[in-house]
Amino acid sequence: MTFAEEHTYAVELRHDELGDLGNGKLTFGGGQQVSAQLSMLSPIPHSEDKYPLGVVRAIDDKGKHYALCGCVAYGLTIYADYLITGEVPDLQFDRVDIRYSDISEWFLQWCSINGTVGDTLTWERLPQHIDTDFVDAGRQFNLTTEYVGTLDHRGEDHILHEHVDFCIQPTAGVITFDEARGKAMQLACLFSILVGHPISILELYLRTTSQDFCGLYFPTFKPVPRDLSNDRFLLSCFIQKHFLDGQWQTILQNFFGSEHRKIRWTRLAGMQRYDDFWEYEALGYVTLLDSYVSHHMGHRKGAVVAPPSRKMRIMEATLEQLAPSLNKALVTSILAAVSRIFSSRPGQSFSQKYEATIAASDVDVIRIINISDEDFQLIKKVRNNVAHGNEIGLDDDELQQIHVVVRRIELLLTYWAFVDFGLSKIDFLKGLNNPFSRLRRLTNVNAKHLARVTKTAEFFQVSSQVFGALSSQKGIAAFACFLEGPNGEIEFSDHFMQMQRDWQKARRTGMFTADQIFGVSLDAVRHVNHMYIECGEETLEFHGTYVFNQSMLNPA
Structure with a gap:
């Protein structure tokens, strides 16, 4: 019996104190409430008031036994919290x-x-x-x-x-x-x-x-x-x-032992099931984010804020108009009392709590997840408009970005959950480093910083002149060839690039090693799956690159 299957049986029902309850129809499974529909001849009071029953036992026409536990009756229907299959006299x-x-x-x-x-x-x-x-x-x-x-x-x-x-x-x-x-x-x-x-x-x-x-x-x-025709789930x-x-x-x-388990983590897991109007999904995730950062900040309050000075001046003028006989000292005392009564100690805003929680989180992870200030303002705008029943008011670019931002919030909450579970930054990044995972595919994370932190790519710095020359090259993002100098400096190799192109044009079959392709010793060349070349804030990304140790190459 699986929870997903729906079951309906004709049964005979019995109660330890009330005796025979007559025949009925037992229904359970498929996510629905356990219920038993009674006949008109049942001895249970036929009213709309709740009638507690405790445990009710049932047997179907094939002799299979059931125990309905936590039962209450409304009219001719019994509702149960739990159903036990099998004949179990002692429910321990x-x-x-x-x-x-x-x-x-x-x-x-x-x-x-x-x-x-x-x-x-x-x-x-x-x-x-x-x-x-x-x-x-x-x-x-x-x-x-x-x-x-x-x-x-x-x-x-x-x-x-x-x-x-x-x-x-x-x-x-x-x-x-x-x-x-x-x-x-x-x-x-x-x-x-x-x-x-x-x-x-x-x-x-x-x-x-x-x-x-x-x-x-x-x-x-x-x-x-889910689709069972392929192995993509894993x-x-x-x-x-x-x-x-x-x-x-x-x-x-x-x-x-987590304070977040019953509310925030239960809802985070539950939101994975949501498959409906995107506005409410956004509202759900932002509400979860607000809940987490509010809990993180505790009940810290800001400084006491007095009533606006403009309103206090109006109050003073009104007092002088209504009671001109009041002396200055008494007016001052009245104004001071009003100020104390109407002063407040407001809590921090959502933005302040979010910024403080982000500041307390791992710098690398936050940079990788990549929620920008603009992203946060966008999601706040959507949250406020949905919550107040206003028009969303997003342009086409914002409509595209909002879905990415929602997934980034889910990813951020997942990171905080990992930390709460006692897992490390490295554990979380092992998951995020999987390019096929749903949270990686849909979030457009800062892949360069992820590669830097996880050491899954090599990084080279070049001058603006070298960077400009590389930027002008066409068709070298994959299988490019570079020379590496004694101090780690790197330059593009037209010579080896042409050798590789010639090799590919020859359409040879089988597996070949770099020494066969380029005619150099294996010690002189290494294959780099993923690399970045940087110049200040500018970046070029390469895959399947060959890097040659210039000092180990035979002079021309």
Whole structure:
């Protein structure tokens, strides 16, 4: 039974105190509320007032048992918070096992099956499992992961299924329904932020204190559909699982202890599911940004601000007009009292809180995310107009830019979430360095500074004369050839560039090394995948470049 499936059964209903409740129709699954429609003959009072029932048990026409927990009746309909599948006399549980959408692929991506079908198959590169403790609301829990594999035989085919279960249990005592639901949904929130994709609950099982398992259902989000015809999902994930191995104790303890978890991180994960009018998406992300920077700044207040002097002068003139007999000292005392009463200590503005929070964040990361002052003013303008029901009033360029800015805000909040989880700047940049991830593709980050910080490109400084000459060259952005001097100075090589063009024109097949193409020793040339040539603020970008060590080349 998966959470996404919708189920409707004809059932017989029974209550421990009220006895037989008659026949009814049980409906659950697909994100909808658990409900049971009763017949007119049911002994439950047929009023529109809420009638608490606690636990109601049901059995369908095939003999399958259900327990509806947290029930209330309105008229002829019972609504339940939770549904248990199976005959469970004692509703006491000590563990919850959760299967999520999509995350098993992320978890098992490096696993391979080698061998010969019909002989022996061997699973290799199985993932490092999670086994760690965390504390939430004063209770200690243990989280482990378990590999689950099944083999079905259908006609001539054997169908292998694999997934990973996430198992949570308190180190002492039982786990309640609310705890099981809360931990399952919060863990989905954590994974959603880490991978940059909405993760949903597919199946959930509770283990009884007698070590039996039964299914648990409650209404929650449906899985977000995705294209299963290609393998792009793993490429689009923000951070890969192996980058986090060895850090799960830190991540879980920080996440479950975070002041942001229940509000800001839950909403950040939830916004990944939004797929509707863009104005409300912008409003949602800016509201989240405002919430985060406000929390970061705490309750700091600005200086006391007195009433405007112009209004105080009007007040003084009015007093003199209404009561000319008042002496100057009394007027002064009245004005001082009015000033004290109407003085205020305003909090900082959104802009001030944002700027202070940015100033406290990592300089490199902020520069890479690349939210300019103009971007911030644009998103504030949109937020204010949407919130007040005004016309958006954006020109064509602003309409294009606003979508990029919204994604940058999502990226910035994701960075702050990573920091809150106890992850490092390097961990975050490992995710951002993936050019296929959704947050990288849609944000137009400062790729040059990202490459500089992560050391994934080489940088060379040249004079304005050399830069001008390079700028005038056509068709050298890829596979260009350069000479590097003893002090790291660099210059374009027409000679080797022409050799490469001649080689390409010859249309040779197969793999070739640089020494074969250029006739130099391998020590004299290196292949640079990505490089920048800079002159002040100006930059040229190159890919697949050959750089020759001038001192190791034979003199002409």
